[in-house]
Amino acid sequence: MTWTVVDRESGTPLFRQIYESFRRRILQGELEEGERLPSTRELASSLQVSRTVIVEAYEQLLAEGYIEGRHGSGTFVAEGTHLLQAAPAGLARSVSAVPPQSFEGAPARKRELIDFRHGIPALDLFPRKLWGELAKRIWADASAEAFGYGRPEGRHELRSVLARYLRRSRGVVCEPEQLLVTTGATQAISLIAKLLLTGKSDVLMEDPLTYEIHTMFSLPGAKLHPIPVDESGMMTELLPAGIHPKFIYVTPSHQFPIGGVLPIQRRVQLIQYAARTGSYIVEDDYDSEFRYESAPVSSLQGLDPERVVYIGTFSKILSPALRMGYVILPPSLVQNARSLKWLTDLHTPSLEQLVLAEFIEEGHLDRHIAKMKKLYRKRRDFLIRQLRHAFGEAVNILGHSTGIHLVAEFAGISFTPKLLSVIEDNGVKVYPVTVHAFRKDVQKRRIIIGYGNLSEERIAEGIRRLSELLKK
Amino acid sequence: MTWTVVDRESGTPLFRQIYESFRRRILQGELEEGERLPSTRELASSLQVSRTVIVEAYEQLLAEGYIEGRHGSGTFVAEGTHLLQAAPAGLARSVSAVPPQSFEGAPARKRELIDFRHGIPALDLFPRKLWGELAKRIWADASAEAFGYGRPEGRHELRSVLARYLRRSRGVVCEPEQLLVTTGATQAISLIAKLLLTGKSDVLMEDPLTYEIHTMFSLPGAKLHPIPVDESGMMTELLPAGIHPKFIYVTPSHQFPIGGVLPIQRRVQLIQYAARTGSYIVEDDYDSEFRYESAPVSSLQGLDPERVVYIGTFSKILSPALRMGYVILPPSLVQNARSLKWLTDLHTPSLEQLVLAEFIEEGHLDRHIAKMKKLYRKRRDFLIRQLRHAFGEAVNILGHSTGIHLVAEFAGISFTPKLLSVIEDNGVKVYPVTVHAFRKDVQKRRIIIGYGNLSEERIAEGIRRLSELLKK
Numbered sequence: 005m006t007w008t009v010v011d012r013e014s015g016t017p018l019f020r021q022i023y024e025s026f027r028r029r030i031l032q033g034e035l036e037e038g039e040r041l042p043s044t045r046e047l048a049s050s051l052q053v054s055r056t057v058i059v060e061a062y063e064q065l066l067a068e069g070y071i072e073g074r075h076g077s078g079t080f081v082a083e084g085t086h087l088l089q090a091a092p093a094g095l096a097r098s099v100s101a102v103p104p105q106s107f108e109g110a111p112a113r114k115r116e117l118i119d120f121r122h123g124i125p126a127l128d129l130f131p132r133k134l135w136g137e138l139a140k141r142i143w144a145d146a147s148a149e150a151f152g153y154g155r156p157e158g159r160h161e162l163r164s165v166l167a168r169y170l171r172r173s174r175g176v177v178c179e180p181e182q183l184l185v186t187t188g189a190t191q192a193i194s195l196i197a198k199l200l201l202t203g204k205s206d207v208l209m210e211d212p213l214t215y216e217i218h219t220m221f222s223l224p225g226a227k228l229h230p231i232p233v234d235e236s237g238m239m240t241e242l243l244p245a246g247i248h249p250k251f252i253y254v255t256p257s258h259q260f261p262i263g264g265v266l267p268i269q270r271r272v273q274l275i276q277y278a279a280r281t282g283s284y285i286v287e288d289d290y291d292s293e294f295r296y297e298s299a300p301v302s303s304l305q306g307l308d309p310e311r312v313v314y315i316g317t318f319s320k321i322l323s324p325a326l327r328m329g330y331v332i333l334p335p336s337l338v339q340n341a342r343s344l345k346w347l348t349d350l351h352t353p354s355l356e357q358l359v360l361a362e363f364i365e366e367g368h369l370d371r372h373i374a375k376m377k378k379l380y381r382k383r384r385d386f387l388i389r390q391l392r393h394a395f396g397e398a399v400n401i402l403g404h405s406t407g408i409h410l411v412a413e414f415a416g417i418s419f420t421p422k423l424l425s426v427i428e429d430n431g432v433k434v435y436p437v438t439v440h441a442f443r444k445d446v447q448k449r450r451i452i453i454g455y456g457n458l459s460e461e462r463i464a465e466g467i468r469r470l471s472e473l474l475k476k
Numbered sequence: 477m478t479w480t481v482v483d484r485e486s487g488t489p490l491f492r493q494i495y496e497s498f499r500r501r502i503l504q505g506e507l508e509e510g511e512r513l514p515s516t517r518e519l520a521s522s523l524q525v526s527r528t529v530i531v532e533a534y535e536q537l538l539a540e541g542y543i544e545g546r547h548g549s550g551t552f553v554a555e556g557t558h559l560l561q562a563a564p565a566g567l568a569r570s571v572s573a574v575p576p577q578s579f580e581g582a583p584a585r586k587r588e589l590i591d592f593r594h595g596i597p598a599l600d601l602f603p604r605k606l607w608g609e610l611a612k613r614i615w616a617d618a619s620a621e622a623f624g625y626g627r628p629e630g631r632h633e634l635r636s637v638l639a640r641y642l643r644r645s646r647g648v649v650c651e652p653e654q655l656l657v658t659t660g661a662t663q664a665i666s667l668i669a670k671l672l673l674t675g676k677s678d679v680l681m682e683d684p685l686t687y688e689i690h691t692m693f694s695l696p697g698a699k700l701h702p703i704p705v706d707e708s709g710m711m712t713e714l715l716p717a718g719i720h721p722k723f724i725y726v727t728p729s730h731q732f733p734i735g736g737v738l739p740i741q742r743r744v745q746l747i748q749y750a751a752r753t754g755s756y757i758v759e760d761d762y763d764s765e766f767r768y769e770s771a772p773v774s775s776l777q778g779l780d781p782e783r784v785v786y787i788g789t790f791s792k793i794l795s796p797a798l799r800m801g802y803v804i805l806p807p808s809l810v811q812n813a814r815s816l817k818w819l820t821d822l823h824t825p826s827l828e829q830l831v832l833a834e835f836i837e838e839g840h841l842d843r844h845i846a847k848m849k850k851l852y853r854k855r856r857d858f859l860i861r862q863l864r865h866a867f868g869e870a871v872n873i874l875g876h877s878t879g880i881h882l883v884a885e886f887a888g889i890s891f892t893p894k895l896l897s898v899i900e901d902n903g904v905k906v907y908p909v910t911v912h913a914f915r916k917d918v919q920k921r922r923i924i925i926g927y928g929n930l931s932e933e934r935i936a937e938g939i940r941r942l943s944e945l946l947k948k
Contacts, residue, residue: 130623151797153796351799457624
C-alpha cells in the first residue's frame with residue numbers, strides 16, 4: 005500500500021486529508037473491498053502524524069460506511085464501496101455494511117446473544133393495542149385538510165399539547181410557536197447543525213458524547229472542542245477562553261454515556277459562559293423522564309429560553325420506530341429552522357402527529373411513563389445487584405440515577421476490541437465508552453450496559469456470562 | 477437605504493453577494509420588518525447588475541422566509557427575521573411568514589376562495605377507513621423488533637413490494653436493495669443534493685422547474701444551468717458542451733409545470749449526453765400514474781439503471797400528509813445514500829411503512845389509482861370544456877395528458893403580480909409559471925391550474941370568476 009503524503013501547509017486538517025485519500029482510493033477500487041487497513045498506530049508512525057489524527061479519519065470513514073471494524077481482527081474496507089463496480093451482480097454485496105446502530109438482529113451463533121445495547125426501551129411493552137385503536141379513530145375522524153400538505157413546524161394540535169406537557173413535566177418554558185416537530189431527535193440535531201454551523205465554526209461538546217453527533221458536526225466543517233465530563237457532567241471550569249463557539253452541546257439531565265446530572269452551579273457557569281461568548285446552548289434531553297432518585301431534573305432551557313435550544317424525543321419513552329422528536333427554538337431561530345425543515349422534507353407525517361397528540365392529551369403518556377419507570381427501576385436495581393454479586397468491589401457503577409443504561413467501570417480491565425470480540429463470541433454484547441470518546445484512554449475501563457429491553461432473566465444470564473470471562 | 481457595492485472580482489457569485497448582504501441586514505435589523513424592498517428593476521439599475529441577478533437573490537430570500545411578496549404592492553421584509561429581537565413578545569409576530577406552499581387556509585374574505593393549487597389530490601377521497609383498519613391491524617400484529625430502531629433504507633417488506641410494483645407499473649428495473657424509503661420526495665431530492673453536490677458542481681435542470689428545487693440545489697453552492705423545455709419536455713438539443721454536470725434533473729413523464737412527456741429520441745439523447753459527460757440523471761416521477769391518453773410512459777430509469785436515480789412519491793397517488801417517498805439508486809450510490817439518511821434522521825417511521833406495504837400488497841393501491849384516475853380524467857375534461865367555453869381560441873391548453881394539473885396560456889394576457897392579486901381578490905387563486913422559471917418572459921402568459929382536489933361545481937365557478945376578470 006502506498007500513501008499520499010500529507011500536506012501540512014494546506015489549509016485542510018490532516019485528518020480530513022487522510023480521510024479523503026482513503027475515501028478516494030476506496031471509491032476507485034484502489035483499496036479493494038475486504039482489504040485490511042493498517043492499524044492506527046502503524047499508519048500514524050508511517051505518516052508521522054499523531055494517532056488521534058488517524059483515529060479521527062478512520063472514525064469518519066467508519067461512520068460513512070467506507071470501512072468496518074471486525075472485533076479483534078482489525079479494520080477492513082467495507083463491501084459495496086467501489087463506485088465503478090456498478091454491475092447489478094455486485095449489488096447483493098453492497099448491502100452488507102450498514103450503519104452500526106441499524107442492525108436489526110445478529111448473525112446466528114452458538115448461543116443466542118444477550119445484547120446490552122443502550123437506548124432501547126422495552127419494545128414488547130409498547131402500548132400497541134391502544135395506539136392502534138387511537139390511530140384507527142384519528143384516520144377516520146381527521147378533517148380532509150389534514151390529508152394535504154402541512155406546515156414545516158408540524159401540527160398545531162401536537163405542538164400545543166407538547167408545550168403544556170413539557171412545561172409541567174420538564175420545566176421547559178415555551179410557546180407552541182417555538183416548537184418544531186422533527187423525525188426523531190437525530191433530525192433535530194442535523195437541522196441545528198445546518199442552521200448554526202456556517203463557515204468556520206467552533207463547537208464545544210462533552211467528551212465523551214454519542215459518536216454519530218461528532219460526525220454530524222464535523223461533516224459541515226465545524227471544529228469540535230471536547231470538554232471532559234466527570235460524574236457530574238461537563239466540567240464547566242474547563243470551558244476555554246478566547247473562542248466564540250456557535251454552540252455548546254450538552255446532555256445535562258443525563259450525560260451520555262457517563263450518566264452525570266449537571267449540578268446547578270455548572271448550569272449557571274455554562275449559561276454565563278454562553279452569554280459572554282455569544283453562543284447558543286443545545287440541550288439534548290433524550291431520556292430524563294426516567295429519573296429514579298427524585299423527580300426529573302428541570303431543563304436547562306427553563307433557565308435561559310432565549311439562548312437554549314432544547315431537543316427531545318419519544319424514542320425512549322415510547323418507541324424509536326415512531327421517529328418522533330422535536331426541538332424548541334429561541335424565537336429568533338424559529339423562522340430559519342422552519343425554512344430549513346421545509347427544504348429538507350417539508351414536514352413530519354401529519355396523522356401520526358395527531359395520534360401522538362391524542363395519546364398525550366388523554367393521559368396515556370403519563371401513565372405509560374409511570375408504568376415503565378417502575379419496570380426500569382426494577383431492572384436497574386436487579387442489574388446493579390447482579391453486577392455487585394458477580395464483581396463485588398471490582399466494579400464501579402456510574403450514571404444509574406436516570407435513564408435506561410448505566411456505565412460499569414472495571415478495575416484493571418481494558419475493553420480492547422479484542423476483549424469485546426471475545427465477550428461477543430461468548431454470547432453477550434456490551435458497548436465500550438471509548439467509541440464515543442475523544443480522550444479514549446481515560447474511558448478504556450468502562451462499558452455501557454443498556455437494560456431497558458432485557459428481562460431480569462436475561463440480565464442475570466448476561467452478567468453471568470460476562471463475569472465468567474472477566475474474572476478469568 | 478444604502479447598499480454594499482458588489483465585488484466583481486471576488487469568487488462569490490453576484491446574486492449570492494446581494495443575497496448575503498440582504499440577509500445580514502435583515503438579521504441585524506438594519507432593514508426593518510415590514511420595510512419595503514426596492515423593485516428588482518430599481519435595484520438592478522442602481523447596482524449596475526442584470527435584473528436576473530437581483531431576481532435570483534430575491535428568490536433565495538423569499539424561499540428562506542426573509543422576505544415576502546404582497547401581490548401588487550411589492551416585496552417586504554418578513555416578520556420575525558430580526559435575529560436580536562429575542563424578547564418573547566416578538567414571538568407571535570415571528571410565525572406569520574411561513575414557506576409559501578405551507579399555508580393551510582386562506583384569510584377570511586368576501587367569498588370563499590377557489591384554489592386551483594397544483595399537486596393536491598382529492599383529499600376527501602383518501603381511503604381513510606381502510607387505512608385505519610390496516611393500521612390498527614399492523615400495530616397489533618407487528619413483531620416487537622419493528623418497534624426498535626430500523627435500518628436507514630427502510631423496511632424490507634415495503635422495499636420488496638415497491639420494487640415489484642414499480643417493475644410492473646412503471647418499467648423500473650431495480651432490486652429492493654437499491655430502494656431507500658424517504659420522508660416524501662423532497663427528502664429524496666435533498667439527500668441526492670447532499671450526496672452528489674460536493675465542492676463546485678454543475679447541475680443541468682429543466683426551465684421551468686419547481687422553484688424549491690432551485691433553492692435546494694443552489695444552497696449547497698451548485699451552479700444551475702437551465703435548459704428550456706417545450707411541449708415535449710427538456711430540449712435536449714440544447715444540452716451544453718464543455719461541462720461535466722454532476723447530474724441532470726428531469727421530470728420526463730410529466731414535465732413540471734409545463735406538462736410535456738419526453739419522447740424517446742430525447743431520452744436517448746439525454747442518456748448519451750450523460751454517458752459522455754459522466755453525469756447522473758435524476759428522474760423525478762411525481763404523478764405519472766395518472767396518464768389519460770394511454771398507459772403511463774415507461775421510466776427513464778429502465779433505460780439505464782446504472783446512471784439514473786429515480787425519485788417517486790405517494791403524495792399524489794395517496795396523500796402528501798403520509799410523507800412517503802423513495803429513491804432508487806444505482807448500486808454504486810447505495811451505501812453512501814444510506815449513511816447520509818442515517819445521519820439525517822436515522823430512518824423513516826417503521827410501522828407506517830408496514831401499513832403502506834400491506835396496502836400495496838393487498839391490491840388496494842391499484843384499485844385506488846384506477847378509481848382516482850377515472851375521477852381526475854372527468855375533472856380534467858370538465859375543466860377543459862369550461863376553459864374552452866369561457867375563452868374559446870384565446871386559451872391554449874398544455875400538459876393535460878397526465879397528472880392533476882394543466883397549464884393554460886392566454887393570448888395577450890400577462891400574469892403580473894398585480895393581475896394575480898386582483899384575481900385572488902375576486903375569489904380565485906391560480907399559479908403563475910414564472911415563479912418556477914429562469915426565463916420568466918416566455919412564461920408570463922401561462923398559469924398552472926390544479927384540479928385534483930376540486931369538484932366540478934367549484935371548477936365551473938372558478939373558471940367563471942376567472943373569465944369575468946380576464947375578458948374585461
